[in-house]
Amino acid sequence: MTDDAELLRRYAAERSEAAIAELVRRYVDLVYSAALRQMGGDHHRAQEVTQMVFTDLARKAAALSRHPALPAWLHRGSCLAALSVRRREARRMRYERAAAEEAATAGAGSEAILWESVRPVLDEAIDKLNEHDRQAILLRFFANQPFGDVGRQLSLTENAARMRVERALGKLRDALANRGITSASAALAAALSGQAVAAAPAGVAAATTGTAAVLAGGAAGGWLAFMGMSKIPLSLAAAVILAGAGVVTLQDRANRRTSTELAGLSLQDEHMAGVKEQHQRLIADAVRIKSLEDEDARLSLMRAQIRDLEAMAAAQAEKSPGGRAKPQRTKKLDAAAPAFDAAKLDQPPIALMQTRPDYPPELRYAGASGEVLVDFVVGSDGNVYNAQALNATKTGFEDSAVQAVSQWVFTPGQLAGQSVNTHMQVPIVYRLSGEPVPTAATWF
Numbered sequence: 001m002t003d004d005a006e007l008l009r010r011y012a013a014e015r016s017e018a019a020i021a022e023l024v025r026r027y028v029d030l031v032y033s034a035a036l037r038q039m040g041g042d043h044h045r046a047q048e049v050t051q052m053v054f055t056d057l058a059r060k061a062a063a064l065s066r067h068p069a070l071p072a073w074l075h076r077g078s079c080l081a082a083l084s085v086r087r088r089e090a091r092r093m094r095y096e097r098a099a100a101e102e103a104a105t106a107g108a109g110s111e112a113i114l115w116e117s118v119r120p121v122l123d124e125a126i127d128k129l130n131e132h133d134r135q136a137i138l139l140r141f142f143a144n145q146p147f148g149d150v151g152r153q154l155s156l157t158e159n160a161a162r163m164r165v166e167r168a169l170g171k172l173r174d175a176l177a178n179r180g181i182t183s184a185s186a187a188l189a190a191a192l193s194g195q196a197v198a199a200a201p202a203g204v205a206a207a208t209t210g211t212a213a214v215l216a217g218g219a220a221g222g223w224l225a226f227m228g229m230s231k232i233p234l235s236l237a238a239a240v241i242l243a244g245a246g247v248v249t250l251q252d253r254a255n256r257r258t259s260t261e262l263a264g265l266s267l268q269d270e271h272m273a274g275v276k277e278q279h280q281r282l283i284a285d286a287v288r289i290k291s292l293e294d295e296d297a298r299l300s301l302m303r304a305q306i307r308d309l310e311a312m313a314a315a316q317a318e319k320s321p322g323g324r325a326k327p328q329r330t331k332k333l334d335a336a337a338p339a340f341d342a343a344k345l346d347q348p349p350i351a352l353m354q355t356r357p358d359y360p361p362e363l364r365y366a367g368a369s370g371e372v373l374v375d376f377v378v379g380s381d382g383n384v385y386n387a388q389a390l391n392a393t394k395t396g397f398e399d400s401a402v403q404a405v406s407q408w409v410f411t412p413g414q415l416a417g418q419s420v421n422t423h424m425q426v427p428i429v430y431r432l433s434g435e436p437v438p439t440a441a442t443w444f
Helices: 004-014 017-038 043-059 070-088 092-104 110-127 131-142 147-153 158-177 185-195 204-217 220-230 249-266 269-317 361-365 395-406
Strands: 350-353 370-378 384-392 409-411 413-415 418-420 422-431 439-441
Touching (some): 043 070, 070 110, 070 131, 110 131, 131 147, 269 361
Antiparallel strands (some): 370 422, 422 439
């Protein structure tokens, strides 16, 4: 399959409509869904934003052929285009529609209410992530790419791509929590996978392809032929000016329509108080339902705590008769064998398998977090030797960190074409989250 960069270069060099059509086919659902969310469910305005984004893509095809992740650029473009449309037209229409939609879905169940809470602020929260995290989220959940493809586009291994997506998802969850929307990472991932991208209505892809190609190329004849074939609504083409012809009829018609709509909006001010009151009632209902969900979450947490207590009891039973826990065994390397610093190698070791450290149950119940610096040697066979904790913010984390690192497997470091022993250090970070399973940040 031809990659995005090649299609962009082909369009920039040859004005190939097949190339721009393929790009629209790949990403029209992503752009349309983002526009639909930002325009409050208004399909016509979402189509207009979609055409604006792909028109801009066609105009900037040569420069964008070097962009590392086209879905991230398209999402950012949809945010900017939607902002432009919202500033030109009345925001209050969107608020009224949002209130009506919330009223319609008030009894639909916890999943629908969660998505209706996330939908209005999702794109803004994604846009505030840093570039790497935003690319990871959009490639995984919006472009629906497997971790292997995500890793290739971001120059990472599949395992590293998975970890980056998990961290980015945690940051997105925290950003939503700051807005009063709390959920587990798994629930947020399920919502994004199932509802973040909706299929664009039939005809949007064809209409967008033609408009983008015509606007980018400035061909008046091609535009007239496109209008005859696509039969799209005039509202989707009101911003088009035919190159060299000076025809502004469509733009004037759109301006008059907009002026009429704005005048009608002024008559609705007296109804806004009632709409706001209804909106507050819906929020109160959502809070009550959320409290019931929290009760279920607490029960699940208690069950998890019981399982952990049982695991602690089993660990106590495995202690030696003297009362001391059995020490962790780590593989030892011959003291005479030299170990080289990773920075001095032609090729440093590359992680193939990294076991996650276990979060000590007693520290999790105490709400403790911390960090352990683990020193180890990657042998010429790729296994870990001489693993030891140099320092730790809490000694209870040391055994868990050393045991996990001792099980890691690498491709050995290379020096002058030979596999050699490599001396390395890695910080293992323990941080509590809203999930019952702890997360650890590791080197890779």
